[in-house]
Amino acid sequence: MKDLCRLEAMLKDKGYKLTEQRRLIIEVFNDSPGHYTAQEIFDLVKEKSKSINFSTIYRNLELLSILGIINKLYIESGINHYELCGQVHHHHIICKRCGETREIDICPCEVIGEEQLKSMGFKITDHKFEIYGYCSKCSLLKE
Amino acid sequence: MKDLCRLEAMLKDKGYKLTEQRRLIIEVFNDSPGHYTAQEIFDLVKEKSKSINFSTIYRNLELLSILGIINKLYIESGINHYELCGQVHHHHIICKRCGETREIDICPCEVIGEEQLKSMGFKITDHKFEIYGYCSKCSLLKE
DNA sequence: AATGTAAATGCAAATTATTTGCAAAAAGGA
DNA sequence: TCCTTTTTGCAAATAATTTGCATTTACATT
Numbered sequence: 303m304k305d306l307c308r309l310e311a312m313l314k315d316k317g318y319k320l321t322e323q324r325r326l327i328i329e330v331f332n333d334s335p336g337h338y339t340a341q342e343i344f345d346l347v348k349e350k351s352k353s354i355n356f357s358t359i360y361r362n363l364e365l366l367s368i369l370g371i372i373n374k375l376y377i378e379s380g381i382n383h384y385e386l387c388g389q390v391h392h393h394h395i396i397c398k399r400c401g402e403t404r405e406i407d408i409c410p411c412e413v414i415g416e417e418q419l420k421s422m423g424f425k426i427t428d429h430k431f432e433i434y435g436y437c438s439k440c441s442l443l444k445e
Numbered sequence: 446m447k448d449l450c451r452l453e454a455m456l457k458d459k460g461y462k463l464t465e466q467r468r469l470i471i472e473v474f475n476d477s478p479g480h481y482t483a484q485e486i487f488d489l490v491k492e493k494s495k496s497i498n499f500s501t502i503y504r505n506l507e508l509l510s511i512l513g514i515i516n517k518l519y520i521e522s523g524i525n526h527y528e529l530c531g532q533v534h535h536h537h538i539i540c541k542r543c544g545e546t547r548e549i550d551i552c553p554c555e556v557i558g559e560e561q562l563k564s565m566g567f568k569i570t571d572h573k574f575e576i577y578g579y580c581s582k583c584s585l586l587k588e
Numbered sequence: 589a590a591t592g593t594a595a596a597t598g599c600a601a602a603t604t605a606t607t608t609g610c611a612a613a614a615a616g617g618a
Numbered sequence: 619t620c621c622t623t624t625t626t627g628c629a630a631a632t633a634a635t636t637t638g639c640a641t642t643t644a645c646a647t648t
Contacts, residue, residue, distance in 0.1 A: 319595060319644050340634080355598050360635060362596095374541070381634075382523075395565055408561060410553030410574055418551060419576070422538050426578035431553055433562070435569035462615050462624055483605080498627050503606060523634085524605070
């Protein structure tokens with residue numbers, strides 16, 4: 303809840319107005335951590351008995367991204383997902399047969415030196431590390 | 446050149462026909478290694494004075510992906526890139542604004558211990574590591 | 589509290605990458 | 619050459635996202 307206030311303060315600080323819609327979008331992220339698509343946000347806001355337009359959602363996701371409040375992440379299917387910044391960081395190991403997805407907390411960026419990352423000439427915002435293979439059950443079954 | 450023949454043989458092997466268009470698409474990858482978007486392939490094929498339809502390109506990229514001849518790279522700009530499989534192992538750093546994609550040869554799996562990978566209980570086959578951010582040009586633009 | 593103004597919203601239409609249905613054309617074996 | 623199956627081109631459909639514009643809203647200032 304205080305988080306919510308902090309985020310709202312951040313908006314005001316930069317001269318953005320605190321609208322009902324904006325509050326509802328932030329609330330989605332705040333209510334339960336995780337990553338959401340624009341569609342999911344649309345549905346969740348609607349559940350709160352408030353209709354919202356997709357263009358409003360996209361415009362605000364863009365804004366929150368730029369302000370560094372949320373992070374746009376790409377998850378394989380071509381649909382963008384968004385998550386609050388500063389959550390517990392993790393990656394995934396995925397079974398190619400059954401699709402089981404498990405979180406792993408090894409992060410390559412912790413292991414790779416800062417300098418090496420900086421030397422790439424990019425302003426790095428995030429990264430994806432996914433390991434694919436067969437889980438214990440499936441590696442028995444497979445072939 | 447022999448590579449091209451090998452790929453073409455692979456197609457025939459599986460009962461697919463070897464069309465002019467298919468040969469031209471494979472040639473793009475063969476001519477110079479790298480990753481291409483559908484649009485880039487379209488343009489490159491056109492340069493060879495042969496018109497080709499986008500649906501043909503997409504259908505063939507899909508096919509070549511399934512056959513394990515090329516690799517589909519999902520990148521955050523929303524445009525998919527494709528590259529030949531079996532190139533020197535590398536990963537990518539991708540600009541979220543302009544989509545510029547550069548190869549990096551840091552590989553997390555070399556850095557993370559074998560034992561740690563094994564301890565996950567998966568039979569690991571492959572992995573993906575992508576770093577996202579803004580390239581030098583775009584980090585200036587994006588205020 | 590009333591007002592003015594810049595910012596934000598909703599709506600509908602545009603855009604962009606990609607996919608699909610279908611008739612016509614081409615590949616490759618018989 | 620003929621036949622069957624695959625592939626292509628075309629045009630239209632999707633799906634996610636973006637944009638233009640008139641209307642509405644937030645909120646600082648009277």
